[in-house]
Amino acid sequence: MSEAPLQAPGAVRARTTAWVLPWLKAHPNVLRISAVIVFFVYWEWAARGMSPLFMASPSAIFKAAWIITANGELPKAFIASMWPFALGLLLSIVGGIILGVLIAQFWFLEYILDPFLNALYAIPRVALVPLIILWAGLETTGKVTILVSIAIFPVIINTYSGIKDVRGSLLEIGKAYGATDRQIFTKIILPASVPYIMAGVRLAVGLAIIGMIVAEFFTAINGLGGLIVNYANSFATAKLFVPIIVIGLLGVGLTEFVMWLERRLSRWRTLERERF
Amino acid sequence: MAPAAAARLTALACDHETEALGVRPMVAVDRVTKRFKVRARPGEPDTMVALDGVSFDVREGELVSLLGASGCGKTTLLRILAGLVPLDDGSVVVQGVPVKAPRRDLCMVFQNFGLLPWRSVMDNICFPLELDGMGRAKREQVAARYIEIVGLDGFERHYPHELSGGMQQRVGIARALTRKPLVLLMDEPFAALDAQTRETLQEDFLRIWKDLRTTVIFVTHSIDEALVMSDRVMIFTPRPGRLRRIVESPLGVDRVDRDVRALPEFARYRQEIRQMLRETP
Numbered sequence: 041m042s043e044a045p046l047q048a049p050g051a052v053r054a055r056t057t058a059w060v061l062p063w064l065k066a067h068p069n070v071l072r073i074s075a076v077i078v079f080f081v082y083w084e085w086a087a088r089g090m091s092p093l094f095m096a097s098p099s100a101i102f103k104a105a106w107i108i109t110a111n112g113e114l115p116k117a118f119i120a121s122m123w124p125f126a127l128g129l130l131l132s133i134v135g136g137i138i139l140g141v142l143i144a145q146f147w148f149l150e151y152i153l154d155p156f157l158n159a160l161y162a163i164p165r166v167a168l169v170p171l172i173i174l175w176a177g178l179e180t181t182g183k184v185t186i187l188v189s190i191a192i193f194p195v196i197i198n199t200y201s202g203i204k205d206v207r208g209s210l211l212e213i214g215k216a217y218g219a220t221d222r223q224i225f226t227k228i229i230l231p232a233s234v235p236y237i238m239a240g241v242r243l244a245v246g247l248a249i250i251g252m253i254v255a256e257f258f259t260a261i262n263g264l265g266g267l268i269v270n271y272a273n274s275f276a277t278a279k280l281f282v283p284i285i286v287i288g289l290l291g292v293g294l295t296e297f298v299m300w301l302e303r304r305l306s307r308w309r310t311l312e313r314e315r316f
Numbered sequence: 317m318a319p320a321a322a323a324r325l326t327a328l329a330c331d332h333e334t335e336a337l338g339v340r341p342m343v344a345v346d347r348v349t350k351r352f353k354v355r356a357r358p359g360e361p362d363t364m365v366a367l368d369g370v371s372f373d374v375r376e377g378e379l380v381s382l383l384g385a386s387g388c389g390k391t392t393l394l395r396i397l398a399g400l401v402p403l404d405d406g407s408v409v410v411q412g413v414p415v416k417a418p419r420r421d422l423c424m425v426f427q428n429f430g431l432l433p434w435r436s437v438m439d440n441i442c443f444p445l446e447l448d449g450m451g452r453a454k455r456e457q458v459a460a461r462y463i464e465i466v467g468l469d470g471f472e473r474h475y476p477h478e479l480s481g482g483m484q485q486r487v488g489i490a491r492a493l494t495r496k497p498l499v500l501l502m503d504e505p506f507a508a509l510d511a512q513t514r515e516t517l518q519e520d521f522l523r524i525w526k527d528l529r530t531t532v533i534f535v536t537h538s539i540d541e542a543l544v545m546s547d548r549v550m551i552f553t554p555r556p557g558r559l560r561r562i563v564e565s566p567l568g569v570d571r572v573d574r575d576v577r578a579l580p581e582f583a584r585y586r587q588e589i590r591q592m593l594r595e596t597p
Contacts, residue, residue, distance in 0.1 A: 209430065216398055216424040217444045218417075227446070231434050308434045308475055 096278035101285070104278035113267070114282060121252055121263035124180050128187030129248040133241055135188070136195025140237075143196075144203035145225070157196065165190045165251075169258050178259040186258075187251035194243035202236025203229055235306035242298045249291050340412055341373035342531045343397070343499055349405035350392055350557075365556035366392045369406065372550055372559060374499075374533060379525055381534040381546040385593065389557025390535045391503055397533060398424050398501050411498055420448065423492035425502040429484040431476040431491075437463070438472040441491045448495070455494075462490040465524055482513035489521065493528070502534045506541065518544055522572045539589050543567070544576055551592050561592055 064071055080098050087097035096104070108114040143150040143157075169186055176182040206229050214224040256265025264283040271280040350367040367389040374380050382390040395401040397408055399418040408415045410422060423444065424430075431440050438459060439446075445455035463469055466486040476484055485505055492500055505521075506514040522545065525532055536542050542549045549563045565571070566581040576582055 209426075209428065210432065212400070213426070213430045213432065213443075216400060216418055216426075216430075217447055218420050219447050223447055227443075228432065231432070234434070308477060 093275050093277060096281055100278040101281040104276075105282045105285075108279055108282060114286070117262060117264050117267045117283065118286065121256065121265070124183040124187065124255070124263075125248060125252045127180070128184040128251065129191060129245065131184065132188050132191040132244050132248060133195055136192045136240065136244065137199050137237060139192075140196045140199025140240075141203065144200045157193075160189070161193055161197075166254055169254060173258060178261055182259060183252070183255040183263075186255040187248055190251035190254070191244040191248040194247065195237070195240040198236045198240025198243075199233065202233030202240075205236070206232045235302070235309045238298070238302040238305055242295065242302060245294045245298050246291065249287060249294075253287065342376040342378070342411060343374035343533065344409040345370060345372050345374075345393070345397075345406075346409070347371050347406035348393065348396060348403050348408060350389065350396065350401070351404050367396075367403075368556035368558050370552075370557070370559045371406075372562060374531060376531055377529040378547045379522075379532040379534060379545060380548050380550060381536050381542040382550045382552060383536055383539065383542040383589070383593075384552030384557075385537060385554055387557075388552040388554035390537075390552050392557070394501050394503050394533065394535050397499070398422055420444075420495055421498040423495050423497035423500055425485070425488050425492050425500065425505045427504040427507055429476070429481070429488045429508070431484055431487055433476050435475075436472065437468060437474050437476075437479070437487050440476065440487050441494060443491060444495045458494055459490070462493045465493070465527075466490045467520065480513070481509050482517055485509065485517060486520075489524070493524075493530070498531060500530050500532045502532060504535050504537065507537070514541075519573075521545075526572045539586050539593070540577070543582060543585055543589070544571065549589065551589060553593070563589060 084097045084099060087095045087100070092100065105114070139153075143153055165186075168189060172185050172189065173182050176185045210228055210232055211224060214228045219227065252263070253265040253268070256263040257269055259266070264287055267283040268280060271277075271283075347369045348367050348371070349365070349369055351363045352366050354362060354364045356362040370389075370393060372380075382393060384390045392401060396403050397410075397415060399415045399422065402416075410419070413419075415422065432443065435443070438456060441459040441462060442452075442455045445458060450458075460472075463472060466489055468483065468486050468490065471479065471483065476487065479487070485508075488505070506517050509517065518541065534542075534545055536545070543565060544567075547565055549565065550559055551561045551563060552558065553560045563585070566585055567576045567579065
């Protein structure tokens with residue numbers, strides 16, 4: 041007989057599961073990918089039993105994507121969306137930084153602009169869309185105006201608080217070394233607020249995508265938002281999914297890019313925070 | 317000249333040494349007074365006298381420390397010397413020119429190092445020269461020399477958060493030296509460091525000072541540090557901030573490269589100064 045002590049009946053099972061959970065925890069992608077696969081398989085199976093008017097299966101969506109890419113509908117809409125999107129995002133970032141800097145640096149501008157900015161920020165900008173269309177039209181100008189009205193605020197607010205939060209001790213370095221006001225601004229205040237500004241830009245990217253779709257829903261002439269409205273109205277459910285997925289991918293890609301840029305530019309700040 | 321007259325002249329020269337010899341002091345602090353507004357209960361004075369008629373001279377190449385407990389006005393005086401704070405009465409003159417605002421020839425070393433965290437060691441050290449409008453190649457060439465002097469070679473591309481406290485203050489010192497200042501103003505520069513690092517930096521800084529012969533005004537609250545570092549110790553007492561005594565260091569320039577803490581004079585002076593700081597004025 042073996043000299044090993046008798047094992048409890050559950051001991052073998054306990055030992056095999058003991059390594060499974062830590063292994064899964066150490067390899068997060070295993071569970072992530074499995075979950076996505078299970079989700080798609082279930083979706084495909086469930087959608088095949090449903091009316092195509094209500095639900096499209098992943099394979100049908102893929103086929104629809106192929107069709108509207110080949111016939112040029114999707115590329116055309118994508119380009120139609122991208123141009124006002126890029127312009128609006130650029131205006132939001134540049135304009136937001138300039139406005140934020142101005143109100144943070146000049147008290148009289150802050151006092152003058154404060155009530156207007158607060159009022160605009162408090163009103164859900166979607167409520168202003170009909171007015172903006174009335175004034176700026178359904179074309180690029182209107183779309184860009186709607187987009188900027190939604191995306192500019194986080195940039196203004198973050199730039200403002202970034203500048204206001206620059207530590208007095210940093211400013212004193214500049215003063216002690218005889219920096220001019222201009223040098224203190226360009227060499228201390230601005231670099232010190234970069235992490236704040238970048239966080240504002242990241243928020244602006246997400247809001248700009250919302251702004252773009254909202255603008256296209258209301259103008260409904262072209263673009264990815266226009267596609268969504270048109271496909272929905274004609275019950276082309278499989279095609280309807282395609283622009284939604286494209287917008288999702290665009291959002292994830294752009295946000296990842298900005299976060300990467302943010303990490304690069306604000307590296308000193310995270311590391312400094314870890315230290316103290 | 318008669319010997320008696322010569323003797324008298326020597327005595328005079330000792331009293332008003334610098335003036336009588338016709339040599340202007342590097343720094344002349346004359347009856348400097350600074351008051352701060354404070355919140356007070358009714359009937360109590362609403363001003364606090366931070367500095368009350370403080371006068372002293374600093375010779376060229378001298379290392380002088382301002383010693384006192386917190387609240388004695390020593391840091392305020394240094395900030396006045398740096399031109400960061402206006403004074404209420406009296407005057408501060410550096411090489412014949414009154415200090416009214418920050419000057420390029422008066423450079424500051426800060427207690428918490430005062431580095432710009434987004435700049436590398438090299439770019440931090442170049443900062444003053446960059447403000448002066450010097451080109452990149454030129455200023456990096458100047459900075460390289462001071463990087464070597466403070467012993468930071470190889471760390472040019474590091475960022476402040478990657479360095480220990482001692483190394484960060486070496487950056488602070490190198491930055492202040494790049495402008496070849498007339499007077500180096502140091503605000504408790506080693507107070508934020510641990511004891512071992514502090515001693516190393518004190519020794520290294522003394523060596524640098526001996527080589528460059530820069531005039532240094534050094535604020536500290538540590539009697540030991542004041543004795544180890546300085547030619548003369550200005551002893552301040554608080555409320556109101558007054559210069560109580562000026563003590564010549566017994567250790568002379570020989571203190572560089574020597575462990576002066578072991579000398580018998582060191583203990584005696586430390587005891588005396590501690591007594592002076594304790595006495596109520």
